[in-house]
Amino acid sequence: MRGCMETSDLIARAVAGDHDAFRELVEVHSHELQVHCYRILGSVQDAEDALQETLVSAWRSLGDFGQRSSLRTWLYQIATNRCLSMLRADSRRPRSATSLPDVSLPEPTGVSDVPPWLEPYPDVLLDKLVDQAPGPEARYETTEAISLAFITALQLLPPRQRAVLVLRDVLGYRAGEAAQMLDATQESVHSALKRARATVDNYLAESGSGRPAYQPDTAAEHRLVARLTDAIERADLEALVGLLVADVRLSMPPAMVEYRGVDVARRIFTTVTFRPGRSYRVVPTRANGQPTFGMYMADPHTGVYRGYSLLVVTIVGYRITVVTGFDASLIPRFGLPRTLHGTD
CATH class of the missing domain: 3.10.450.50 (Nuclear Transport Factor 2; Chain: A,)
Incomplete structure (x- = not known):
């Protein structure tokens, strides 16, 4: 109860223009939001940009929040839709393969599934996520769903399927919650999730990576x-x-x-x-x-x-x-x- 009262007080102060109160509200969520954006976008730089745009949007629209959901869920809704908007714009992403980095390389044996915009995510930034428990609907542990193979598999999905799978199977939101966050029907969420799971599971099975697992420092x-x-x-x-x-x-x-x-x-x-x-x-x-x-x-x-x-x-x-x-x-x-x- 005390935590809810403190949050309500911070929200009221932030709505009144208190930047420090807003910073205190969102800083506990900002890192996990960046990782969320990275999962959807596959690029650390794009994720950083999406996070900043999310926080700006949250600051401007906090007065409309109304506490109809948790602040965390509301921030995830903004971040997810910000990422989808960036994917629709798609202006910063390489649209075709670049040349090989070394001309002496032999002829490739095939075309890679790894998209040209994919970037690795430093583990030092993941330490704060270890205690972040996913919701009851999750299929993956929070840190399990950060492997390069899993991020690559996500990039193979259409944007909406990508967002649905992350919201449902990584973050553990229920179908109704995911539908509300995406302004979609539960039926469309179920359909998108079914197709997304099939693509991701097939890729992980065929890529040689297996089910991603976070096993640090054995x-x-x-x-x-x-x-x-x-x-x-x-x-x-x-x-x-x-x-x-x-x-x-x-x-x-x-x-x-x-x-x-x-x-x-x-x-x-x-x-x-x-x-x-x-x-x-x-x-x-x-x-x-x-x-x-x-x-x-x-x-x-x-x-x-x-x-x-x-x-x-x-x-x-x-x-x-x-x-x-x-x-x-x-x-x-x-x-x-x-x-x-x-x-x-």
């Missing part, structure tokens, strides 16, 4: 991270290949190409990664609940190691099933430096 994972780091820094091809499953998948957005199979991976590591004259330093981190590596390549003229790429790996058992390589421009988002010196 001893087995630590050993694999250490072995992968050592193999890259020593340019040990056999040790690196030995960490991969036979049908490993490699992709590198925004180029929508895929390489599948350990033999193709061996050719890439031989002709590109371990090309004569190249050497690396590797700094482990985490993204989307998965082991991630900042790779730095040595500048032969200065001895400085410059950011080369960000690798996110999916592990099943004790082997790597998927490697997704992102542009080095994303490295600073993980608190990693752009360059390393030989003594670092």
